[in-house]
Structures are given as C-alpha cells and as structure tokens.
Amino acid sequence: MSSPILIDNVQKVFKTPGGDVVALKDINLTIQPGEFVCLLGPSGCGKSTLLNAVAGFQPPSDGQIVIAQKTIRSPGPDRGMVFQEYALFPWMTVGQNIAFGLEVQKKEKAEIDLVVNQLLDLLHLKDFRDRFPKDLSGGMRQRVAIARVLALDSPIMLMDEPFGALDALTRRNLQDELLRIWEKLGKTILFVTHSIEESIYLADRIVVMTYRPGTVKRDQVVDMPRPRDPASPAFNDLKRELGRLVMEEQQRHADAEMKLAAVD
Amino acid sequence: MHKIKDFAQGALVPVLVLILWEACSRAGLFSAVVMPAPSAVAAKWWAYLLPAQAQEAGQSWLAWAFSGELLHDAYSSLYRVIAGFLIGAGLALPLGLLMGANTRIYALFNPLMQILRPIPPIAYIPLAILWFGLGNPPSFFLIAIGAFFPVLMNTIAGVRQVDGIYLRAARNLGVGQWTMFTRVILPAATPYILAGVRIGIGTAFIVVIVSEMIAVNDGLGFRILEAREFMWSDKIIAGMITIGLLGLAIDTAVSRLNNHLLRWHRGLEH
Ligand SMILES: Nc1ncnc2c1ncn2[C@@H]1O[C@H](COP(=O)(O)OP(=O)(O)OP(=O)(O)O)[C@@H](O)[C@H]1O
Numbered sequence: 022m023s024s025p026i027l028i029d030n031v032q033k034v035f036k037t038p039g040g041d042v043v044a045l046k047d048i049n050l051t052i053q054p055g056e057f058v059c060l061l062g063p064s065g066c067g068k069s070t071l072l073n074a075v076a077g078f079q080p081p082s083d084g085q086i087v088i089a090q091k092t093i094r095s096p097g098p099d100r101g102m103v104f105q106e107y108a109l110f111p112w113m114t115v116g117q118n119i120a121f122g123l124e125v126q127k128k129e130k131a132e133i134d135l136v137v138n139q140l141l142d143l144l145h146l147k148d149f150r151d152r153f154p155k156d157l158s159g160g161m162r163q164r165v166a167i168a169r170v171l172a173l174d175s176p177i178m179l180m181d182e183p184f185g186a187l188d189a190l191t192r193r194n195l196q197d198e199l200l201r202i203w204e205k206l207g208k209t210i211l212f213v214t215h216s217i218e219e220s221i222y223l224a225d226r227i228v229v230m231t232y233r234p235g236t237v238k239r240d241q242v243v244d245m246p247r248p249r250d251p252a253s254p255a256f257n258d259l260k261r262e263l264g265r266l267v268m269e270e271q272q273r274h275a276d277a278e279m280k281l282a283a284v285d
Numbered sequence: 286m287h288k289i290k291d292f293a294q295g296a297l298v299p300v301l302v303l304i305l306w307e308a309c310s311r312a313g314l315f316s317a318v319v320m321p322a323p324s325a326v327a328a329k330w331w332a333y334l335l336p337a338q339a340q341e342a343g344q345s346w347l348a349w350a351f352s353g354e355l356l357h358d359a360y361s362s363l364y365r366v367i368a369g370f371l372i373g374a375g376l377a378l379p380l381g382l383l384m385g386a387n388t389r390i391y392a393l394f395n396p397l398m399q400i401l402r403p404i405p406p407i408a409y410i411p412l413a414i415l416w417f418g419l420g421n422p423p424s425f426f427l428i429a430i431g432a433f434f435p436v437l438m439n440t441i442a443g444v445r446q447v448d449g450i451y452l453r454a455a456r457n458l459g460v461g462q463w464t465m466f467t468r469v470i471l472p473a474a475t476p477y478i479l480a481g482v483r484i485g486i487g488t489a490f491i492v493v494i495v496s497e498m499i500a501v502n503d504g505l506g507f508r509i510l511e512a513r514e515f516m517w518s519d520k521i522i523a524g525m526i527t528i529g530l531l532g533l534a535i536d537t538a539v540s541r542l543n544n545h546l547l548r549w550h551r552g553l554e555h
C-alpha cells in the first residue's frame with residue numbers, strides 16, 4: 022500500500038537580484054495515505070513552491086520530503102500532478118493525452134486502450150476522445166488533465182489550483198467528481214487552493230499558510246460528513262474562522278506590496 | 286454565389302490589364318520582339334505545354350502527354366527544389382533542435398551560423414561550380430543553402446519558446462530525454478518549424494531558377510535564359526508565367542500541409 026508523505030523541516034529560499042526570498046520556512050507535515058489535504062493561503066505564500074517540492078520539480082533548499090523511505094529529488098509517476106493551466110499537450114487528442122503516460126511506461130497497446138476507455142467513462146469524456154484540447158471547454162480540459170494523471174495510477178495526486186480558472190458551476194461539478202473519484206480510488210490528494218470554501222468543501226484537513234516566510238499557520242481537521250452543505254452553520258463557522266486567518270496573511274501581503282511600491 | 290462574385294472581383298484588374306496590353310500590341314505601340322501580345326504569349330505557352338512530337342509506337346499515352354517541354358522543365362525544377370530543400374532542411378532541423386535545446390551547442394555553433402547566414406546563396410555560385418562542376422549537384426548545393434537558414438533559425442526559436450509547463454507535465458509523466466525530444470519538444474515547436482519550412486521553400490524556389498541559369502540545360506530557369514538568346518520574348522514570358530504558377534502550386538501545397546499538421550493549433554483560423 023501507499024505510504025505517507027513526510028515533509029520534514031522544509032525550507033526554500035529563492036536567490037533573486039533583489040535579495041533572498043524565503044518562500045518556505047520550517048514546514049513540518051505528515052500526510053497520511055488516502056488523506057485529502059488542502060493547502061490554503063493568499064497569493065505568494067508558497068503553496069505552489071511546497072507542491073513543486075513534493076512533485077520533485079524544485080527540491081527544497083533545506084530539509085527533506087520523504088515518501089516510502091525515499092527522499093524526493095525528481096518528479097516521478099508515483100506523484101501525478103494536475104496543473105492550474107491544464108498543461109494538456111495541445112498536439113495530442115484527448116485519448117492520446119490520457120494514453121501518453123502509459124506509452125512512456127511501455128505498456129501493452131491493449132492494456133492502454135482498456136485503461137483509456139475506463140478513464141473516458143469515469144470522467145464522462147467518451148464523446149471527446151478524438152478531439153484536440155483547443156476544442157474543449159476549461160472544465161473538460163481539466164477532466165482530461167485529471168484522467169491523464171489517473172492513468173498513471175499513482176497513489177498520490179498533487180493539484181495546484183486545478184479549478185481556479187473555472188466558473189462556479191463547473192467548479193462545483195468538478196469538485197464533486199473529484200470527491201467521487203477520490204472515494205472510489207483511495208488516492209492521497211494534496212490540493213492547493215486560495216478558496217476557503219473550496220478547501221472546506223473538499224478536505225479532510227486544511228493547512229493554512231502564512232505569507233513570507235511561508236510557514237504553517239494552522240493545521241485544521243475538517244470533521245464534517247460528506248457531502249458537505251456550504252449553507253450549514255458548521256461550514257460557515259469554519260469558513261469565518263479560516264477567513265480571519267487568511268485575511269491576516271492577505272493583509273501582510275498587501276502591506277509588503279505597499280512597502281515595495283514605496284521603495285520604487 | 287459569393288464565390289462567383291469574389292472570383293469576378295479578383296479577375297477584374299488582371300483582365301483589364303490583359304485587354305489594355307493586347308490593345309496596345311495590336312495598335313503597334315510596342316515591338317513584338319520586345320513585348321509580345323498576350324495572345325501570342327498564350328499561344329506560345331500552349332505550344333510549350335503540348336508534346337513536341339507525335340505519339341510514337343509503343344509509347345504510352347501518359348508518357349506522350351507529359352513529353353512536352355514545359356512539363357519536363359517544370360518537373361526538373363520541382364525535382365531540384367525538393368531534393369535541395371530536403372538536403373538543406375534535413376541538416377537544419379537536427380542542428381536547430383540541438384542548438385535550441387542545448388545552450389552549450391548553441392554557443393559553439395551560433396557564431397559560425399551568424400557569419401554564414403547573411404551570405405546570399407547566389408554568392409556561392411562560383412564555389413558551387415568549382416566544387417560540384419555542372420549538372421544537378423551545384424543546384425542542390427545552392428538550394429540547400431537557401432533552405433538551410435530559414436529552417437535552422439525557426440527551429441532554434443521554436444525549441445526555445447516551448448512552454449516550460451509542457452516539459453514539467455511530461456517529466457511528471459516519467460518521460461525520458463528521447464521521448465521528451467520527439468513527442469514533446471518537436472511537436473511543440475512545429476508551428477515555428479513549419480513557418481521556417483514555408484520561407485525555406487520560397488527561398489529554394491528563387492534559388493532554383495537562378496541556379497538553372499548557370500549549370501544545367503533544362504528547367505524553367507534555363508528555358509527562359511535560352512529563349513532570350515533567340516529573342517523569343519513570348520517564350521520568356523510564357524516561362525515566367527509557368528514559374529509563377531509552379532511557385533503558387535508549391536506554396537499552396539505547403540500551406541495545405543501546414544493546416545493539416547497544425548490542425549491542433551489554436552492560432553489557426555480554418
Ligand atoms: N523562481 C522563483 N524565483 C524567485 N522567487 C520566487 C520563485 N518562485 C516563487 N517565488 C516567490 O516565492 C513566493 C511563493 O511563491 P508561490 O508561487 O509558491 O506562491 P503561491 O502561494 O503558489 O501563490 P499563488 O496563489 O499566486 O500561486 C512568492 O513570493 C514568489 O514571489
């Protein structure tokens with residue numbers, strides 16, 4: 022079975038001409054197999070940086086990330102990533118996009134076809150198999166991106182604001198789909214968002230981050246049965262509480278930008 | 286209906302020019318040797334197109350129909366364009382991919398390329414004859430040079446502008462270096478590469494006409510130069526029109542190919 026993600030004292034410093042930017046500082050988290058964790062925080066607080074470190078795109082400057090006794094240093098198909106910008110290959114059809122990861126693994130043609138068909142079914146993409154991404158709506162593209170990652174059958178899914186660019190209705194629809202798939206397949210999901218409501222709707226646990234340096238401000242367990250009702254009192258109490266935390270950081274972000282503007 | 290109207294509108298000015306030209310010629314305003322009438326040019330073009338001899342016994346109908354001088358010349362020119370282009374582009378594409386993908390290789394080759402690039406292919410003519418003598422090889426060489434640089438430059442630019450997000454997504458799927466090159470970088474760069482191909486073919490077509498004026502004895506470039514020696518201005522113009530038509534045909538074919546290969550591309554109107 023899959024193993025937890027251990028984020029052990031992770032720091033990330035970006036060297037820039039304007040000085041060092043401490044994007045992540047003293048991050049310690051353990052994410053259990055099958056857990057749905059949201060990273061929440063204002064823009065620039067280091068959510069993507071942390072996710073990219075787990076994905077293996079940008080290793081931490083200090084500390085380590087360990088999965089199954091191995092320190093993560095490079096990307097791998099055990100950690101499928103869904104990007105905000107979809108990142109589908111526009112020159113491949115929907116079917117080819119989903120099949121690509123399996124072709125890379127040199128799977129049998131018949132097996133690839135089987136998996137692709139299952140995923141097209143699972144994500145209601147049957148009629149779009151031979152379309153190119155340019156002909157799809159944003160919601161459809163993100164379904165394909167999810168299918169492409171599911172094809173890898175990786176135990177861990179990393180998602181960086183995957184629904185950020187979608188309209189509210191499509192967004193809710195995809196959130197429900199994602200929960201359905203997660204419950205069905207038992208993946209570990211690390212999901213970045215700056216929407217408080219989205220995080221409460223989805224997560225088992227919400228990690229609220231601070232702005233510069235990015236640290237863990239609150240590690241909040243969400244103990245509500247699903248499907249969650251965004252109109253319920255419990256939902257709204259938590260929303261208010263998290264909103265307060267995020268606003269504090271948002272304010273620091275705004276102050277920092279004002280200071281920068283004043284220097285210019 | 287619209288199509289007919291558009292066609293009529295597009296044909297208006299050329300037809301007027303032809304009528305004016307014909308009228309001037311008939312009125313004896315230009316000497317027929319210097320500027321033949323369009324009707325004379327058309328007659329010559331037709332004669333140039335038709336087979337010169339009667340069908341021989343045992344010769345297939347098709348072979349006979351294509352035995353006319355014009356078709357033979359057009360075929361020779363086209364053959365040189367394609368062969369020269371394939372050589373030039375065939376060298377430019379891998380070099381461009383390497384230079385675009387690897388800064389070290391880029392730094393090694395770029396100075397040489399920048400020195401060679403401004404030299405027009407025509408300036409290689411003396412060297413081409415010295416190295417390759419007469420016949421097709423000097424033409425291939427000159428055409429290859431003409432096609433090489435546009436394809437090279439665009440391939441480098443195409444590889445460099447590949448969006449990093451595709452590379453990340455591919456690495457996340459576990460893609461190795463070779464697959465990254467063939468299935469991600471190359472297709473992502475095709476819009477640029479094909480733009481280079483189109484420019485390269487255009488250059489190749491200019492160079493083929495020039496190269497045929499020096500080292501071979503068929504092809505459209507040769508034919509119009511030959512016609513000048515006999516003062517056959519009608520044949521010169523007929524040859525030029527053929528060059529125009531062939532160029533148009535090549536560009537249309539390349540543009541069709543573009544549209545097919547880039548059917549996934551967002552920037553395409555069709
Ligand atoms: N390559 C880099 N070089 C320098 N600074 C960087 C780099 N990448 C990120 N940063 C800085 O690190 C901080 C964290 O960035 P990150 O992209 O992780 O934020 P985020 O929380 O994902 O924000 P958003 O919600 O806008 O995506 C930001 O202040 C950003 O300016």
Ligand SMILES: [Mg+2]
Binds near residue numbers: 068069070181
């Ligand atoms: Mg981000």
